[in-house]
Amino acid sequence: MGVIERRGREKAHRRRTILEAAKREILKHGLDGATMAGIATAAELSKGALYLYFKSKEELVYALLLNSLEEFRSKLEIAAQGKDTGFEKAVAMSQAYGTFYRENTGTYLQLFQYLDYQLYSLTGTNSTAFRCFQIIEEMKELLTRVLQEGQADGSIRENIDADRSAAMLVHMTESFMQRISARGRFFEEEENYDPLALLQQLFDMILYYLKSN
Secondary structure: OOHHHHHHHHHHHHHHHHHHHHHHHHHHHHHHHOOHHHHHHHOOOOHHHHHHHOOOHHHHHHHHHHHHHHHHHHHHHHHHOOOOOHHHHHHHHHHHHHHHHHHHOOOHHHHHHHHHHOHHHOOOOOOHHHHHHHHHHHHHHHHHHHHHHHHHHOOEOOOOOHHHHHHHHHHHHHHHHHHHHHOHHHHHHOOOOOHHHHHHHHHHHHHHHHEOO
16 A cells, blocks of 8 residues: 555554544534634544644534435435335335434434535535535435436326425424424423434425325
């Protein structure tokens, strides 16, 4: 292995270490409570070394969210593979949504809310934040294709607009996931609802709407 290649791998490894440390700090202290100094300590780096990789907490947060979104998109793609009909693919994707929510609710939704709150200040099409929105659009396009496949094979209703329905479903699901995450304790203690059960109920309603009679 050459010097340049080794340094590249070391840099990539260090970057992953920083992102993992940031995720732990956000899970422990919340997005507002996590600091660059705390993340540097968790990553066993000096604060100056951390800033060589990420110039600000905002840049780090967007990088962490981008990683999460790319993982999410990959899980949706894998879930749809090997299924015979569009409806079966939609069912598998809804299950992947639920799994991802269960595994990442402590960090992902905080990051996503941050992206929404900062939307007004985003500029340029080459930023990490803008790439996050591109990934969300790619997930919507994936769902659109699945719905169209289902319409073609007769497993999904013909009288819906696949593109508009996909956009509605993606945004509605994200909003619902954020809401039940923020109010999870209330649901569990006051209403005796399991947040994951509520999410599954939403998916059941969506699938009922999509399925061809």
